Amino acid sequence: MRELLQVRDLKKTFKISAKQQKIQKTKERIKVAVNHLSFTAYQGEVFGLLGSNGAGKTTTLRMIASLITPDEGDVVVDGTSVVTNPSEVRRKIGFLTSELKLEEFFTPNYLFDFFSDLHGVEKETAEKRKRELFDKFQISEFAEVKVANLSTGMKQKVSLVVSIVHDPDIIIFDEPTNGLDVLTAKVVTDFLLELKAQGKTIVVSTHIFSLIEKICDRVGIIIDGAMVVCDTLEHMTEEKSLEEKFFDIYAERAGESYEK
Numbered sequence: 472m473r474e475l476l477q478v479r480d481l482k483k484t485f486k487i488s489a490k491q492q493k494i495q496k497t498k499e500r501i502k503v504a505v506n507h508l509s510f511t512a513y514q515g516e517v518f519g520l521l522g523s524n525g526a527g528k529t530t531t532l533r534m535i536a537s538l539i540t541p542d543e544g545d546v547v548v549d550g551t552s553v554v555t556n557p558s559e560v561r562r563k564i565g566f567l568t569s570e571l572k573l574e575e576f577f578t579p580n581y582l583f584d585f586f587s588d589l590h591g592v593e594k595e596t597a598e599k600r601k602r603e604l605f606d607k608f609q610i611s612e613f614a615e616v617k618v619a620n621l622s623t624g625m626k627q628k629v630s631l632v633v634s635i636v637h638d639p640d641i642i643i644f645d646e647p648t649n650g651l652d653v654l655t656a657k658v659v660t661d662f663l664l665e666l667k668a669q670g671k672t673i674v675v676s677t678h679i680f681s682l683i684e685k686i687c688d689r690v691g692i693i694i695d696g697a698m699v700v701c702d703t704l705e706h707m708t709e710e711k712s713l714e715e716k717f718f719d720i721y722a723e724r725a726g727e728s729y730e731k
């Protein structure tokens with residue numbers, strides 16, 4: 472199996488402002504968001520990063536997508552290092568995050584063209600792809616409606632579509648179904664399965680067990696910025712459900728920190 476995405480010993484710390492210290496009720500000045508985290512995603516597989524709020528999933532994915540620089544470690548995307556060649560990595564991947572805010576003034580049509588141009592997609596190819604994706608996600612009838620006037624689900628679908636205008640082989644989705652109603656979540660989940668069937672390599676972060684169970688081949692559980700377990704979904708769920716396994720691991724970790 473080809474190792475398409477190698478995450479190697481990533482570390483990221485943030486300075487905590489005085490205001491954040493108060494909110495988080497901590498005297499610590501530094502937060503270790505990601506702590507020497509490694510994993511490999513193989514070609515054509517869906518890798519799921521599972522963790523609770525604040526576990527370090529988004530920070531990890533943002534480093535993979537070259538939006539922030541790791542303090543230590545590296546990510547190698549199809550042979551290209553995110554540390555030494557971030558712009559090439561950006562060409563190879565599609566990144567969707569729920570933090571992505573589409574400019575409210577623009578229409579889906581304009582945004583698709585804008586991002587296609589940005590990625591250097593040839594006009595004819597871009598038009599064909601736009602038609603296919605807009606039809607699939609029922610965006611066509613809203614193509615000229617300003618983002619400000621779209622529903623949350625429609626905004627998420629537009630974000631998804633513009634993140635993959637360039638038809639990347641590696642797709643990184645941060646909480647792809649977060650905040651979506653069940654119908655839109657199903658459309659997105661089905662689309663992820665379709666991308667997998669096309670041979671794309673996908674990394675998703677989520678705290679939703681059922682999403683992992685539906686689409687992932689391999690799972691990594693993150694607690695406090697560290698990868699605690701990383702295995703195939705099949706192995707992970709041999710004896711127990713993923714949810715039971717997760718809480719067992721959590722209880723074990725809580726016990727460990729209690730003993731320290």
Ligand SMILES: Nc1ncnc2c1ncn2[C@@H]1O[C@H](COP(=O)(O)OP(=O)(O)OP(=O)(O)O)[C@@H](O)[C@H]1O
Pocket residue numbers: 485486487502503504522523524525526527528529530531
């Ligand atoms: N820019 C930042 N400055 C300070 N702390 C940060 C920053 N970004 C993230 N953090 C902290 O790092 C930790 C990990 O955050 P991250 O967003 O990666 O977690 P997550 O697993 O994606 O959680 P969620 O599901 O809540 O998005 C959290 O404690 C968060 O408060």
